[in-house]
Amino acid sequence: MQFMLLFSRQGKLRLQKWYVPLSDKEKKKITRELVQTVLARKPKMCSFLEWRDLKIVYKRYASLYFCCAIEDQDNELITLEIIHRYVELLDKYFGSVCELDIIFNFEKAYFILDEFLLGGEVQETSKKNVLKAIEQADLLQEKTENVYHSKSFIVCKRAY
């Protein structure tokens, strides 16, 4: 997979992950072009389109479009499966995910994606394992954050 984009029906980018090195300018250009093309497609149309020398696989979930670019020989159906699996993961993590969850916790959405895909390849096919890894990492984060919070709280108290 070359990259993954998430954008809203209004064409606002919600998440982007690039697995090939490109300059910011090029990324912006591609994003603009793809968002336009995909949004212009009618709902009854199939989820694949040929674009430059890549294949674009996209799927709409509620108000969000998930859009992946794959290479010529890649399997479109498994890419749809990947998108679906990612949505399931988000759903499990946030508990029936909505667009706002992804907007306000966009870093979490990235962390989940990073546990699921690495360098454009699926790294973990088991949903359970992905979520376990994320939960444990979050736990680690919360621990340190709590320590930090309590400390700063004490410090604050003392300061006043």
Next chain:
Amino acid sequence: MALKMVKGSIDRMFDKNLQDLVRGIRNHKEDEAKYISQCIDEIKQELKQDNIAVKANAVCKLTYLQMLGYDISWAAFNIIEVMSASKFTFKRIGYLAASQCFHEGTDVIMLTTNQIRKDLSSPSQYDTGVALTGLSCFVTPDLARDLANDIMTLMSHTKPYIRKKAVLIMYKVFLKYPESLRPAFPRLKEKLEDPDPGVQSAAVNVICELARRNPKNYLSLAPLFFKLMTSSTNNWVLIKIIKLFGALTPLEPRLGKKLIEPLTNLIHSTSAMSLLYECVNTVIAVLISLSSGMPNHSASIQLCVQKLRILIEDSDQNLKYLGLLAMSKILRTHPKSVQAHKDLVLQCLDDKDESIRLRALDLLYGMVSKKNLMEIVKKLMTHVDKAEGTTYRDELLTKIIDICSQSNYQHITNFEWYISILVELTRLEGTRHGHLIAAQMLDVAIRVKAIRRFAVSQMSALLDSAHLVASSTQRNGICEVLYAAAWICGEFSEHLQEPQQTLEAMLRPKVTTLPGHIQAVYVQNVVKLYAAILQQKEQAADVQAAQEVTQLLVERLPQFVQSADLEVQERASCILQLVKHVQKLQAKDVPVAEEVSALFAGELNPVAPKAQKKVPVPEGLDLDAWINEPLSDSESEDEKPKAIFQDEEQRHAKQRPPEADEQELARRREARKQEQANNPFYIKSSPSPQKRYQDAPGVDHIPVVQIDLSVPLKVPGMPMSDQYVKLEEERRHQQRLEKDKRKKKRRERERRGTRRHSSLHTESDEDIAPAQRVDIVTEEMPENALPSDEDDKDPNDPYRALDIDLDKPLADSEKLPVQKHRNTETPKSPEKEDIPVMEKKSKKPKKKEKKHKEKEREKKKRKEAEKKPSKEKKKKHKKDKEERTKDKKKSKKKTPPREGVAEPMENGALDEDPLPPMSSYCLLAENSYIKMTYDVQGSLQKDSQVTVSVVLENQSSSFLKSMELNVLDSLNARLARPEGSSVHDGVPVPFQLPPGISNEAQFVFTIQSIVMAQKLKGTLSFIAKNDEGSTHEKLDFKLHFTCTSYLVTTPCYSDAFAKLLESGDLSMSSIKVDGISMSFQNLLAKICFHHRFSVVERVDSCASMYSRSIQGHHICLLVKKGEKSVSVDGKCSDPTLLSNLLEEMKETLAKC
């Protein structure tokens, strides 16, 4: 400090966090840009604070803004700071930001090497994981090289979580640093059998990706993968493996045969559509590569086509699309199997989804035959009428033309029909493809002689109705067809029924609204017509009519003479004069027709589009040797487009005798029969005696498919193509009847009439005789045409570098680079010559560390690093070199052994108390903007060159750019400048410096004599840009070339050293320095490091040392330590050099 902390955390309470930012942006919909720029200002303030939590929060917000399209590259350094936070919370954010915005051009990326290495070896698996994930997004060739070994070690980590990440990221590393592939591959292969399924699938992923690009290197893995395929139940893995086999089979057909069975089993058994689709695709690939030699492959094809039909019939648009896509792959090799599903494909043409319709169109291209072409095109024409949206209609139009013109009009039996299709297409409004239609009209009219009469009549009708075409569609491309129409009517005017009428049509005032190039053709062809009419009239001795025509031209041509288009104007005025002259002659009753016609005598022959390319290289132009053998005539003939119909052109001197032709045809027909016999989809025609092409019409049997034709409204002069369909059916029917009759007769004659006859006969393609005797004129080609040999490989393909043989055993030199002791001098590579090169690969790791040595944090880390290897090295002390190399090989750290290279610090080893970190870089100049430190290095390969590496550190908050370094050359030392610049020009520094960043530039100097030290005055000029604006700044410096800087650390064995001293042609000098408190060990280390010597031998407090200058002077030292003093005796082939060197050394030692 504590207060600061407190302050930081209080501030933090008032800072916006990410949620606040997002909310804020949503609340400021009208003035979003303003709000965000305000936020960025706040973030900049936050980043200036020491509190890492504040910084992390700021970076997190920046990452969000980056997604919205704001540039955050200015914060790259802050991101690195957050990445190096010790808390996972912050580290995670730092790495996320880095993975989102770092790319190969990010210059601070090289500062991350050590941080990433530290994180990779962190005890927490999540630290390691986050580093690996980040690295996968921004790995550069440098990072790949420096970290390849670390990642490879992680592939054997105890935790599968790390292993699978490490395995996956290896692919990115290979891409950036192909040299790592061979050393890492054995371990990667091991991971195919990892107990953890996740790791295993990761390894499969990586190897499959590798193999897809360069399959031939992975053939040896086929048995292993075969085993995996038959045992694995994980569909994700199966899909990858099957894809891999798809790539391997073209190289190894035997593998293909073996695969068919398990694949067909999977196709039968699986319920996962993705897997089914992958299997079908691979089976197709296998069958394509086998193509022949598989007795039962038709069964597999049938299975694939069946499954695809199910996909296409599915209500899911995605499956439908993919089914059609895969079908088109089969079509290429097994058209007959697909043609059986024509109904389905035609049905898809009515689909709501445009992408599906386009796929179906692609398929149609390969499905047409002589038999069904008209029917299919008719269907397409109705779609053209129905189609909404010009894109799809244009696509249809090009497809119709493609389908009809493919393989040299192979499928067209009736060109009148085709011309009328083209004419019908001209009625499309708003198409962009007028020129395509025009090109077809021209091509057909020129190459199919028999059709010219008909074509001309149609074209003249087009010209006649030109006002329709031109007026409504001036702006779009359809008027292009008038170009073709005018040319055809002019060139083949002899076929015109009423030339006079056409001539008038072409001279209408409306014509001047057409585009210039079309008018030009009009003007030219008006004359051709005129010539034809003159001839006609003169033959009929109708003088008056002839004069009338001339008069018409004289009256109408001036409208073209006034044209704004130069071409039109020129042609028109030329012709007007000609016609006026003719008029004069006519007035004198001189016959002129002959002479006017002579202007256009002769025939224009079409030239093949590739003809120019195929002109062979002339004899005289000798390219020394043939890359390929010169081609024989027969080969070149094969290259020419094959005419289906007999080629009557006499141009080809060597025409095959007709008998041979017939034999060949018979042979081919036989082969075809054979193929058809093997094909279950092919409905065999009843046994009938073969007939030849040339056998004129009437020997044929043709099925009658009654097509219900709605009778179209007939436009006068514009025959509808539909009529031709009907006519054609009738004609074929007629042919069939006649043939049947004959057959019957013969059968009766042969007394075999008892058999049931022609119950189910479908004609095969070649049985349909064309309606007209049509000659397709082949396009002209130069003699001895060369085949075009295009190299389709792209030299820039990043995957090409990974085309590496993996079966060869690993050589010693193929080891991954490992982190080295920071003081270890690796030699500069000899090929350093050209103007400022950035950094040489071989020394990068060292340099990078040096660069930011000022930073406290870095120093600490380095000390840690120093301690470890020094322990190892203790053992090695005083052992000779061979032993050392062996030792290293055994030890885990795989330093590539380098010949003739010593590592000086090893000799002066850090046995006792470690020295503070030393740097050979010394201060060059400094002001409030920038600090310059430099080091001079020579190499033994270049006896009069040294490279000055200057580290530039931006100390200000401004952005420094357009830096240029210049020195005042002396007679002895000169700066090497780019070619073409004068001695007063500066050399540009190849980078810019954001605030707080340092980078290194290298400059080459040529030196005449090296025996004396010398100083060069120079200036660095640059532009400093900050919020207030930009200023032009300068910094003067004095570049000091010490004699030491001309020395190159060179090892020397004690026996060679002794010989050198004995030789006696060295002069001697000595110094003595008092008041030295430093240990002898450290003293030697200092001399080695600062003066580039290596220790030859050391006995107690006495040591011999050696070095060499770039011009080959040997320098030998004997260093003795007394109570509080050190004496140095030196011997050198040049006394001046020696005394200067010793003076410099004295200075160094005095500081000890």
